[in-house]
Amino acid sequence: MDNLVPMNMLNFAPTGFIFDLNGTMINDMEYHTRAWHAIINVDLNKELSYEAVKQEMYGKNQEVLERVFGKERFTRAEMDDLSLDKEKRYQEAYRPELALIAGLDKFLAQAKQKEIGMAIGSAAINFNIDFVLDGLHIRHYFNAIVSADDVVASKPDPETFLKCAEKLGLSPSACIVFEDAPKGVESALNAGMKCIVLTTTHDVHEFSAYPNILGFIKDYNDPILKELF
Structure with missing residues (x-):
């Protein structure tokens, strides 16, 4: 994992995972x-x-x-x-080419087993979210979905992620966001949420302004993710 912020900074046990979609769950x-x-x-x-x-x-x-x-x-x-x-x-x-980013299938299954609430918070329209969830048969993992159709203000406004937390019945501080874009990380910061960044789309240096990043991963096989459970 490149440029990892030490996970001992994670001084809470997260009860919610919120995933951006494009570039975060699929490398598209x-x-x-x-x-x-x-x-x-x-x-x-x-x-x-x-x-x-x-x-x-x-x-x-x-x-x-x-x-x-x-x-x-x-x-x-x-x-x-x-x-x-x-x-x-x-x-x-x-x-x-439709496929989950490596390791995400096992990560979702483990989170589900641990009873961690999971949501998708994406600027995609439902037409695209359905394309991924139904095409990969993973809809059953998610307790909530917030799409572009569900918000007034887009990222970096925190509305998307705050609505995800609300739908999960969790406080924002109990959630960890998975993102691939600086504007998404900024949205998580504005929502009061820590973030893990997928390096599928942007270089690490593009995220230097954001203090809420726990670390950078190339995929979900990174062993550091085990520390989230």
């Missing part, structure tokens, strides 16, 4: 970036580099479009259509 962010890059550049003629597109990919799909094109460019109906088109392209490309 490249496919999202490709889909957005094609829509932004080929369909909408914006001429934005792949790296520039990647930096804009946080929050709701409509927010991505507004950041890139401005708030007056599209109607809500047009943004909804573009959002669904983007997700269909993503799913078509990623479906043959």
Whole structure:
């Protein structure tokens, strides 16, 4: 585990795990970036580099479009259509590769056995969350789901994770968040939650501003995770 904060800083026994979805449970962010890059550049003629597109990919799909094109460019109906088109392209490309990040299947089973409440807190729409949960047959592990459709304010606002804790019937401080993006870690910080970061999407140095990180893992086989139980 790279750049691990000593786990003895974890001075409580967590009773809730909250997972971001894309890049955290499945390693699919490249496919999202490709889909957005094609829509932004080929369909909408914006001429934005792949790296520039990647930096804009946080929050709701409509927010991505507004950041890139401005708030007056599209109607809500047009943004909804573009959002669904983007997700269909993503799913078509990623479906043959759909898989949990290594070790997550065993980690979820162990957490369930230990009666730890689990939730998904994602900026994805339900169309994508269903694609993953039902495609991988893991819906039964989760006691709560909070999607883009369930919140007013996107990450880094804490609403997503606070709603997860509320649905689990837990205090925010009893929960640990699993994330892959700086904005998600900031959301957890704003919610008063500790965080473990998956290094699937961003480099470790991009998280230097966040004091709530317990450690960085490349997958769920990392032995340090045993200390969470």
